[in-house]
Amino acid sequence: MKRVMLEIAYDGTNYCGWQIQPNGITVEEIINKTLTELLKEPIFVIGASRTDSGVHALGNVAVFDTNTKIPGEKISFALNQRLPKDIVIQKSREVPLDFHPRYCNSRKTYEYRILNSRFPIPTERLYSYFIYYPLDTDAMKKAAEYLVGEHDFKSFCSNRTQVVDTIRRVYDINIERNKDMIDITISGNGFLYNMVRIIVGTLVKVGLGVYPPEHVHEILEKKDRMAAGPKAPAQGLMLKCIEYPDLVDENK
Amino acid sequence: MKRVMLEIAYDGTNYCGWQIQPNGITVEEIINKTLTELLKEPIFVIGASRTDSGVHALGNVAVFDTNTKIPGEKISFALNQRLPKDIVIQKSREVPLDFHPRYCNSRKTYEYRILNSRFPIPTERLYSYFIYYPLDTDAMKKAAEYLVGEHDFKSFCSNRTQVVDTIRRVYDINIERNKDMIDITISGNGFLYNMVRIIVGTLVKVGLGVYPPEHVHEILEKKDRMAAGPKAPAQGLMLKCIEYPDLVDENK
Structure with missing residues (x-):
């Protein structure tokens, strides 16, 4: 098991913000779905910032835990092949298992x-x-x-x-x-x-x-x-x- | 009768270019339609540059002839109220009746x-x-x-x-x-x-x-x-x- 951190850029125009919600497609939802398909295990990311509907990002941060053998820094490349063009992972890497993107000095x-x-x-x-x-x-x-x-x-x-x-x-x-x-x-x-x-x-x-x-x-x-x-x-x-x-x- | 020149900005993303064509919505078509509604007479603009599908403009030029009493320089304002947000008239003004935006030194x-x-x-x-x-x-x-x-x-x-x-x-x-x-x-x-x-x-x-x-x-x-x-x-x-x-x- 490892914890992987993503740096995520997106065009917020077509999303109801970051956080999953019942009334529209969100960035978090797309990333969970794409990671789950890629890694063949259920993935739920923890985001650092819940940007509002229409707000953009160049480097929002999210982490998730996985049992995959794919090295942390290679996940961004594999993920970008599957994501829509308005979401791009700028970087992925392994971080300590106790790292939390919100409860951390930032x-x-x-x-x-x-x-x-x-x-x-x-x-x-x-x-x-x-x-x-x-x-x-x-x-x-x-x-x-x-x-x-x-x-x-x-x-x-x-x-x-x-x-x-x-x-x-x-x-x-x-x-x-x-x-x-x-x-x-x-x-x-x-x-x-x-x-x-x-x-x-x-x-x-x-x-x-x-x-x-x-x-x-x-x-x-x-x-x-x-x-x-x-x-x-x-x-x-x-x-x-x-x-x-x-x-x-x-x-x- | 007068000839009015428009300076037109647009986001080309959602248009099949400038020139009217059977297979998709074009900027020329939207402008003709909006001017016809505004001036209550059939309007057909002559464009200076037939930009391709997906190409943007900050200042494409078009002219049209009209019998309206609205002064040339006021037409841009009235037109912008009716146009979609991805097309904006930057300026309108009267030009000589023999001015042609393509057959002219530019x-x-x-x-x-x-x-x-x-x-x-x-x-x-x-x-x-x-x-x-x-x-x-x-x-x-x-x-x-x-x-x-x-x-x-x-x-x-x-x-x-x-x-x-x-x-x-x-x-x-x-x-x-x-x-x-x-x-x-x-x-x-x-x-x-x-x-x-x-x-x-x-x-x-x-x-x-x-x-x-x-x-x-x-x-x-x-x-x-x-x-x-x-x-x-x-x-x-x-x-x-x-x-x-x-x-x-x-x-x-």
């Missing part, structure tokens, strides 16, 4: 793309959030500074969550404009439900001049979802990578 | 995107050509120099064409790598059938080291389609813009 990095131009670009419509009114990225950068560090992010969490501890550490928020595309990269030790999308929705309000950058500090202090901006749409969001500093990678 | 610019990385990225699969083996972009740049200028591009033209004169002028080929993405931008006064995709397929062969950059000069001289490389796949190609230097734009 650094997650998300990217959110905003197309800020006079017209939407059809080829970007499924991978960015189109905003017509010019955004002041300098104001957005100032506002983002209030969010970096360890804070209670209760205001930036959808009320549907059952989580009790709403304190998280944001390591870095980087905002860059390249012509009409604004890339917001956020990394942290963990994120509450919808936290990245609510942060982006709030930064957009600052960028539009609805409120000044300093107001973001007040939003944090209110610890109330109603104080923050709206949740930005799913299609602009991509889970870029999850790093596990305590997990040794011998193949690296 | 400069067309295409962009071709190659994802040159160890793994395909699912969100890029419909908008780039994935190549695993590392491409030597310096060699590709050298090869491209042989193609710039006025040449007989018969070797770079699919045999299905009925065109007799195969001489065209390529103004510029620019090749840039940004991390794993290689952007090839080609502009010229006109392009033969599949010419950009055959140029890219040939440059890829140079990039892979199959033949040296100088060989592209021999391919040109042979005036034989069999001498050039294969046609690169459609989804990497985007018609960026078509400029008409002799057409005055009063709104600019």
Whole structure:
């Protein structure tokens, strides 16, 4: 028996998110089904991040246990032959049997793309959030500074969550404009439900001049979802990578 | 009666190209149908470039004649309310009644995107050509120099064409790598059938080291389609813009 870790990229457009659910096809379901066929034993993966419907990933992480003789690092190749084209395993490798992708020290990095131009670009419509009114990225950068560090992010969490501890550490928020595309990269030790999308929705309000950058500090202090901006749409969001500093990678 | 010019962006993924044909939905067909409904008179556009199935556009051009009282520059807005999200009119304006988008001095610019990385990225699969083996972009740049200028591009033209004169002028080929993405931008006064995709397929062969950059000069001289490389796949190609230097734009 061994535990294998997968780094998974997917286009979330055609999936009802990561987690198995009764009302639509999910990435987890496709991976379980494909692994079960490939390895000829029932496989149930444990995912690191339950991305929402329409959200994309470049490096989501999942683990599973198997009795196969196929070496861990070869499973990605075999799996990619069978997966649909909108799901690609970037890497597979064996990890310790007690490694759990959620209950482990980790650094997650998300990217959110905003197309800020006079017209939407059809080829970007499924991978960015189109905003017509010019955004002041300098104001957005100032506002983002209030969010970096360890804070209670209760205001930036959808009320549907059952989580009790709403304190998280944001390591870095980087905002860059390249012509009409604004890339917001956020990394942290963990994120509450919808936290990245609510942060982006709030930064957009600052960028539009609805409120000044300093107001973001007040939003944090209110610890109330109603104080923050709206949740930005799913299609602009991509889970870029999850790093596990305590997990040794011998193949690296 | 007036003639109106449209600048049209589209995601070519779900269309059988630009030109109306019996076996599938095309961009031209959707635009004719939507304009006919909007203006309440039968409209038939004349397109500048008949892009192939799966090819994208940021600025294809089409004109049509109408008796509507709606000002030319307002038609884009009204049309965008009715078009599907994968087609967007970037601009509309009145042009002289004798302006024809194909029989006119013009400069067309295409962009071709190659994802040159160890793994395909699912969100890029419909908008780039994935190549695993590392491409030597310096060699590709050298090869491209042989193609710039006025040449007989018969070797770079699919045999299905009925065109007799195969001489065209390529103004510029620019090749840039940004991390794993290689952007090839080609502009010229006109392009033969599949010419950009055959140029890219040939440059890829140079990039892979199959033949040296100088060989592209021999391919040109042979005036034989069999001498050039294969046609690169459609989804990497985007018609960026078509400029008409002799057409005055009063709104600019």
